[in-house]
Amino acid sequence: MRCNGTAGDEPEQDTIGGRISLAREALDLSPIEAAGAVDVGPAVWSDWERDRSEPPPQMLARIAETLQVTLYWLLTGRGVGPRWQDLIEISPSTLECCWQAMEPSPLVDIFFPSSRLTARR
Structure with a gap:
């Protein structure tokens, strides 16, 4: 989230797929590693990142935990998101x-x- 003093700032990644991809990259995980961590196939993970499909609701908490972000951030783009190593x-x-x-x-x-x-x- 950019901070310029206004409450209307939009998250930089505006889709759940974009946020999944961003968080995965922040952890330096490959799509195959991330998919394996949540027990789905790489093609399923790829579809999520590309917004071709959305993760089922019962998987969202597991994905957030794997990507070390809050469920709120994963769903909305607000709150605690990825932690980049070089920040x-x-x-x-x-x-x-x-x-x-x-x-x-x-x-x-x-x-x-x-x-x-x-x-x-």
């Missing part, structure tokens, strides 16, 4: 700016019941 440390003030720019969502209560966003309401 520099983010200052607390920058992190606060991005946190405040996030729009409250009913999904926050579901996926992050003890989060600061819930407490802020």
Whole structure:
């Protein structure tokens, strides 16, 4: 998520397939390795990344765990996404700016019941 002080920023990867691909690349996993980690064939994984099909709902949590992202990010593009190895440390003030720019969502209560966003309401 880009942080420019507005709550309307759009996620850079706007499809679930794009987010799956982005998160896999951040972990430096091949599509074959990622597919094997969630027990699907490489062609199925490829179809997900290319938005030819979507993962079944019962697989989403497993995919998010494998890719080390939150289910909320995988579904929406907001929240905790991929951690790139070469990222520099983010200052607390920058992190606060991005946190405040996030729009409250009913999904926050579901996926992050003890989060600061819930407490802020």
